[in-house]
Amino acid sequence: MTVFPESLLKSFDLCIRCGACNHVCPIFISQDKKEFFGPRAYLQIPRIVEEELEISVDFIEYAYECTICGICDEVCPVGIPISRLVLAVREALIDQGYVPPPKVASMPTKLSEEGLAFGSRELKARWLPPDYKPSKGDTFFFATCLSSEAPESAVAAFHILRRFMEIETIGREELCCGAFLKLAGYKYLSEGALEEFTSQMRTSEARKIVVLSRPCLDFIQRLKDIEAIHVVDAIREGVEAGELKFNVSKKGLRIGIVGYCDSYDLNCASVDLISQIKGVNTIDLPPWTASGIGSLLSFKAGAKGIRGHFLKLLQLSKDMKLNSLVFVDSSLYIIAREIAKGKFKVNICDVPQFLSKFL
Ligand code: SF4
Ligand code: SF4
Structure with missing residues (x-):
């Protein structure tokens, strides 16, 4: 065999x-x-x-x-x-028909029943007002399946983007792009999901998509007729154009920024944005604190390594007396939030959540 x-x-x-x-x-x-x-x-x-x-x-x-x-x-x-x-x-x-860990094994059913890799339609509807109706438009915010697990992340990002750009979002009916299915090993299902997602975006007349999460961004960047950028990069464009300014922090915060190993640009954009806030001191973290775009998938699969990795990171933030750990992407933020629950007091957020406090 x-x-x-x-x-x-x-x-x-x-x-x-x-x-x-x-x-x-x-x-x-x-x-x-x-x-x-x-x-x-x-x-x-x-x-x-x-x-x-x-x-x-x-x-x-x-x-x-x-x-x-x-x-x-x-x-x-x-x-x-x-x-x-x-x-x-x-x-x-x-x-070959082998069954992956339970939360990974449930993804195909979730996709066929709800059009999502994880989360649920009901939860996905929580972050927008009940009467929100999507319009057609050039630029769309893609809240991704993460928005049903971290509505606070989607709310903060959309709120900031709407301050300086015309942007719509699909909301409850938004489909999964297939990125997490691809990371899980569902090659064909992920391609099918991407086709459905693309068709939904084309029907909405989207030409540009601002994406909440980098695993999804990486996956949809191959679309030729639709430009896609990360929410952090979109916010930076707003700041560089002088359309967005942040207030001063009066508390003298000590924060650590946690990124992806292979996302130099996204990590730098996050540091640049947070450096705009006077009174916030960014403390360098060791390089091992970064991880990969498949971190959330590993966490959902119950991998021991990623759990241990985030525990060590949280312990480090305690030892360094940090006020906040700010993640460059919501998929990393979700892991830290889950692991820290009830055990660590450090404030945990992603970049849009952090910035939204200084608007
Ligand atoms: S040990 Fe690692 S780096 Fe060295 S050859 Fe093997 S795969 Fe490559
Ligand atoms: S997490 Fe995976 S891809 Fe990254 S260095 Fe380790 S083995 Fe390589």
Whole structure:
């Protein structure tokens, strides 16, 4: 029996076991450099599975530990695209009929019943006034499936955007773009979702989409006739055009900004925006605190590494006596909010939520 395609196995075989990838992996570093959490160990998954000729639940869960930040791909001396291979493993497992962890396994049903990867239509309706009616327009705010889990994030972003631009949003009926399905390994379902989403946006006559979450932004950026940008970049455009200004903070806040490993531009834009607020001191955090666009998916899959990673980050914020941890993206914010509940007092928010307090 062959579980994984031969081409995939050959790529894994190129590894010379040098360990360079481990030493940049944020999860490996935050989890006390345990080999289990490093990219080098992920490369053993297919071979072990092929040799054992069976797949355990532990193996399937393990395939969701990587946060797909891609930083290990950049340092591998033999050019193994490790993060892409991890995604290929997830796809191969799903293609073969293996059942992923429960919250990942429920995504196809959620998509067919509600048109969402997670959350619900009812929850998705909460962040807009009940009488909100979307109009057609050039520019749309894409609140993503995250808006049903973090309405506070969608509200803050939309509120800021509406201060300086003509922007609509679809609201309750907005469809999933398929990004989280892709990260989960549902290759074909994710393509179908993207088609439906694109059709909905075209019907609304959207030419530009401002996206709440970067995993979704990355996925829809391949659309040729619709421009897509992250909400943080859109807000920065408003500030640079002189259409948005922030008030001074009177409290002398100490904050840490947490980004994605591979999002230099988004991380810098977030720092630039927050630096506009006088009285806010941005404290540098170590590089390992960043993670990848698949972090929320790993968290939903119950991965041990991402939970441990965020616990360590929250503990660090306590040790550094930070007032706030500000995340560059709402998908990271949701993880921290869930893990911190009742255990950590630091204020947790994403960039739009933080900025909205100074308008
Ligand atoms: S993609 Fe990122 S999280 Fe995944 S193994 Fe590589 S460095 Fe670690
Ligand atoms: S950096 Fe590349 S060759 Fe070195 S251990 Fe990692 S995957 Fe293998």
